[in-house]
Amino acid sequence: MLTSIATVSLSGDLQEKLDAIAAAGFDGVEIFENDLLSFDGSPEDVGKTIRDLGLKLVTFQPFRDFEGMPEPQRTRAFERAERKFDLMEELGTDLLMVCSNVSPQSLGGLDRAAKDLAELGDRAAKRGLRVAFEALSWGKHISDYRDSWEVVRRANHPNVGLVLDTFHIMARKVPLDAISSIPGDKIFLVQVADAPILEMDALSWSRHFRCFPGQGDFPLGEFMRNLAMTGYDGPLSLEIFNDQFRSSSTKNVAKDGLRSLIYLGDGIEGVQVGEKGTALPPKAHAKEVGFVEFAVEEENAEKLATLFAALGFEKRGSHKTKAVTWWKQGDINLVINCDKDGFAHSYNIVHGPSVCAVGLKVDDAKATMDRAQSLLAAPFSQAVGEGEIEMPAIRGVGGSLVYFLDDHSELSRIWDVEFEPEKGADTDAGKAKLRKVDHVSYSMQYEEMLTWLLYFTSIFDLGKMPTLDIPDPGGLVQSQVVQSDAVRLILNGSQSPHTQHSQFLNEFFGSGVQHLAFASEDIFASVDYCMAHGVEILPIPENYYDDIEARFGLEPELLDRLRARNILYDRDDEGEYYQAYTRTFANRFFFELVERRAYRGFGAANAPIRLASQTRMNRRNDAAK
Ligand SMILES: O=C(O)c1ccc(O)c(O)c1
Numbered sequence: 019m020l021t022s023i024a025t026v027s028l029s030g031d032l033q034e035k036l037d038a039i040a041a042a043g044f045d046g047v048e049i050f051e052n053d054l055l056s057f058d059g060s061p062e063d064v065g066k067t068i069r070d071l072g073l074k075l076v077t078f079q080p081f082r083d084f085e086g087m088p089e090p091q092r093t094r095a096f097e098r099a100e101r102k103f104d105l106m107e108e109l110g111t112d113l114l115m116v117c118s119n120v121s122p123q124s125l126g127g128l129d130r131a132a133k134d135l136a137e138l139g140d141r142a143a144k145r146g147l148r149v150a151f152e153a154l155s156w157g158k159h160i161s162d163y164r165d166s167w168e169v170v171r172r173a174n175h176p177n178v179g180l181v182l183d184t185f186h187i188m189a190r191k192v193p194l195d196a197i198s199s200i201p202g203d204k205i206f207l208v209q210v211a212d213a214p215i216l217e218m219d220a221l222s223w224s225r226h227f228r229c230f231p232g233q234g235d236f237p238l239g240e241f242m243r244n245l246a247m248t249g250y251d252g253p254l255s256l257e258i259f260n261d262q263f264r265s266s267s268t269k270n271v272a273k274d275g276l277r278s279l280i281y282l283g284d285g286i287e288g289v290q291v292g293e294k295g296t297a298l299p300p301k302a303h304a305k306e307v308g309f310v311e312f313a314v315e316e317e318n319a320e321k322l323a324t325l326f327a328a329l330g331f332e333k334r335g336s337h338k339t340k341a342v343t344w345w346k347q348g349d350i351n352l353v354i355n356c357d358k359d360g361f362a363h364s365y366n367i368v369h370g371p372s373v374c375a376v377g378l379k380v381d382d383a384k385a386t387m388d389r390a391q392s393l394l395a396a397p398f399s400q401a402v403g404e405g406e407i408e409m410p411a412i413r414g415v416g417g418s419l420v421y422f423l424d425d426h427s428e429l430s431r432i433w434d435v436e437f438e439p440e441k442g443a444d445t446d447a448g449k450a451k452l453r454k455v456d457h458v459s460y461s462m463q464y465e466e467m468l469t470w471l472l473y474f475t476s477i478f479d480l481g482k483m484p485t486l487d488i489p490d491p492g493g494l495v496q497s498q499v500v501q502s503d504a505v506r507l508i509l510n511g512s513q514s515p516h517t518q519h520s521q522f523l524n525e526f527f528g529s530g531v532q533h534l535a536f537a538s539e540d541i542f543a544s545v546d547y548c549m550a551h552g553v554e555i556l557p558i559p560e561n562y563y564d565d566i567e568a569r570f571g572l573e574p575e576l577l578d579r580l581r582a583r584n585i586l587y588d589r590d591d592e593g594e595y596y597q598a599y600t601r602t603f604a605n606r607f608f609f610e611l612v613e614r615r616a617y618r619g620f621g622a623a624n625a626p627i628r629l630a631s632q633t634r635m636n637r638r639n640d641a642a643k
């Protein structure tokens with residue numbers, strides 16, 4: 019199937035859109051009428067530009083309010099169609115997409131509609147053109163794909179075919195299995211869109227909340243399996259009306275679109291997406307966070323080392339040739355990089371003290387790299403010193419890196435090969451009882467959230483959880499978790515410029531890791547160790563403890579232990595959660611200590627308390643300056 023996208027899906031003017039569509043690597047494009055009307059150039063110019071970019075003009079759309087009109091509107095509708103046919107000849111496309119009538123004047127009846135379409139087919143055939151009929155989910159008489167198919171079937175005209183648009187089909191929650199019995203050659207166009215499940219009218223839902231396949235909740239795999247059975251081999255075209263996309267980078271959104279189509283075809287038998295098709299290795303199993311690398315200047319490297327030691331980490335080695343140290347506790351590996359060369363250094367120059375890379379352990383690092391690149395991730399490599407191991411990596415959030423590690427290649431020996439062991443290091447160290455990285459939390463522009471959601475869930479076996487709105491004193495923060503059984507990532511975005519989250523983006527000059535949570539096997543012991551070693555734990559107000567006492571009926575003794583250590587508490591049907599936070603390091607990132615007792619959430623109810631407390635600390639710091 020040809021990959022295609024409708025111009026309405028992107029921001030920018032028509033030229034920018036077409037450039038981005040071609041640059042992303044699509045085979046074709048749908049011209050949405052408004053993009054043509056607002057363009058300062060002739061239809062011939064547009065057609066030539068499209069061909070010169072190597073794109074196929076898949077369809078011109080939409081032609082509205084056509085079928086079932088009484089006279090005199092009916093005659094006028096045919097005249098309007100003839101004008102569109104003229105335009106199509108100038109543009110150089112043979113397909114007009116007709117969407118079902120929404121006019122209150124239109125008359126019902128499948129036969130009437132079929133007769134109108136057959137006549138339109140005759141007129142189109144005279145010019146070597148075709149028409150394709152789509153059921154809008156809010157159409158006056160025709161709103162169900164089974165009815166639009168019945169109209170096309172009864173029109174029984176070689177130049178009249180069907181459009182299947184997954185949004186309209188799924189918005190009506192009708193069964194998908196009837197798709198499989200439509201003959202593939204009667205389907206002229208397939209438009210794909212995903213969307214979050216929302217309770218609202220179909221028109222507003224469609225015009226504002228569509229998103230790329232994989233970013234929403236629709237059962238698109240089931241659709242594709244049914245489509246494969248029809249033998250359809252025409253365009254697979256993204257048609258996405260989305261408010262975020264309209265205000266995002268044209269190029270990035272176009273690339274996300276193509277990634278989503280490649281992902282849509284992944285694992286669907288009988289479906290080849292793109293002219294060549296892309297065979298993907300299976301989704302990478304994200305087994306654990308293998309390491310986290312911090313990019314800092316020398317001065318901050320010392321401070322960060324002091325903080326790591328106070329958090330119970332043991333320095334285990336120094337890189338043989340670079341100003342890089344390795345810290346470990348339990349299965350957590352942290353790397354402090356203050357070398358004057360290489361990626362970390364350039365990242366530090368832009369962002370200041372920061373997490374510049376996260377290493378994810380997978381089953382097979384090489385296969386993961388292949389999959390990531392097939393899904394259009396940007397590979398990263400830099401000069402590898404003698405005797406060093408080249409670790410596969412791709413660009414991630416805010417230009418930071420995601421490295422891939424595994425247990426079976428030479429990558430498993432990276433610490434031994436590249437690091438001089440620290441003499442006298444306690445190799446069993448787990449002083450503060452921290453065992454694993456529990457989660458990594460990224461802050462990003464609100465408009466980027468769907469990009470990184472698709473990135474993480476298409477490459478890895480990370481599933482998405484429902485999004486949450488978290489109140490910050492300066493506005494709402496939207497939070498999206500993606501997780502496997504052992505790796506949890508949080509993607510946070512905010513539309514308010516006043517949230518802490520947005521301040522982070524300003525001060526950090528972009529998106530990145532805002533905090534890192536370590537899983538403790540005994541939160542009280544962990545916090546005691548850290549406090550005894552000078553770690554300042556984020557203070558939590560007394561009111562909070564009064565509230566959780568009332569809410570959960572906690573024993574006074576437990577409450578005292580929580581209060582004394584500024585530990586937050588949550589409980590649900592599954593279990594209990596304990597969490598404490600460090601103060602922010604260098605005004606950038608902070609650490610969280612958590613203990614999960616059969617609990618799978620992230621303490622969302624506590625997040626506003628934490629955010630308010632952090633805001634208070636920041637204001638106090640600002641006032642002291
Ligand atoms: O929102 C609309 O009007 C509209 C127009 C054309 C389409 O293909 C569609 O799915 C929706």
Ligand SMILES: [Mg+2]
Nearest residue numbers: 152183209257
């Ligand atoms: Mg459509």
